């Protein structure tokens with residue numbers, strides 16, 4: 001009898017352990033650091049950028065960087081599979097995108113489960129995800145790459161991110177959020193690189209059996225929250241308990257908590273370091289609770305994430321990534337920035353009053369005229385021209401109402417003309433023939 005009780009106890013412990021969320025981000029970072037100590041300077045730089053951006057804002061409310069505009073993140077999913085079951089369907093991938101967009105905009109239907117005292121802090125991050133529509137060469141894509149591997153599983157050591165190691169190389173991590181979906185060793189569900197790490201391994205990794213929703217994902221991690229959590233790390237968030245007993249996540253509106261929560265605690269769950277009787281915010285995406293029990297990011301977490309996109313900061317380049325726009329895809333590769341010849345700009349006074357941005361002739365073989373008249377503000381405006389993968393290929397000033405740019409040496413294809421004035425941006429497409 002005693003032996004049976006003991007066995008039952010053991011089974012129970014094993015069951016609980018198997019049901020716990022396992023995020024390997026912390027272990028991954030420590031391993032990376034021990035093999036390459038210089039990596040810390042990049043992480044510190046990203047942390048310093050976030051801190052400085054948040055500090056520069058006049059108030060907690062004023063901290064929404066980039067004027068709260070929607071940030072679009074083109075995502076590429078690298079499915080690295082050995083067995084057929086690991087080669088997840090497009091539908092499963094798309095179900096994950098739905099979850100990400102719901103969770104990051106606070107439009108997840110289970111937000112009704114957020115306790116009232118915390119729901120006031122729940123945030124629409126104004127960060128949106130799309131499957132990339134344009135690949136790094138400017139070609140049309142669905143944003144999903146499938147690659148067979150002879151490896152039966154991967155450990156959190158980046159093998160899946162390298163073609164040479166049986167994985168698939170990253171797309172330009174300044175323009176794309178790379179997500180690798182593969183079979184992870186042990187019980188690891190996923191991990192993320194930290195902002196400021198090496199560019200070729202920047203991104204998140206999710207085990208194929210907890211990616212997306214539907215029949216093929218395992219309960220209680222079948223609501224796509226592993227990716228929500230890991231992308232939170234990629235966007236600079238720490239675990240809500242700060243990875244230390246009563247630690248800090250550097251976010252001021254998440255309550256201090258003693259340790260992580262798992263399973264599905266009842267509210268309130270008060271610990272030794274709870275600031276008040278509301279206790280832990282165990283329903284936060286950055287805790288370790290089950291998918292069905294987490295449902296919010298806070299305003300403070302939103303500010304921390306968005307700070308990475310502020311001017312001069314690490315992920316600012318994403319604001320110039322146009323890979324969510326399928327109309328920009330084309331057949332041939334575009335030149336890289338360094339190969340674009342210098343072009344001259346001449347400005348002329350244009351007597352005709354016209355509103356908005358005009359770009360003509362379109363298409364053009366050489367000269368393109370750019371007109372923008374703002375009757376309220378006559379200050380100089382910046383003109384930029386980007387290729388379809390968001391590389392800036394031209395910069396100039398619109399000091400009068402009209403500028404002419406000679407595109408004769410540009411490769412044929414689609415470009416985006418952007419006028420920037422203060423925080424406002426106007427864009428127009430131009431086709432070079």
Ligand SMILES: [Zn+2]
Pocket residue numbers: 023024025229230233239
């Ligand atoms: Zn984590």
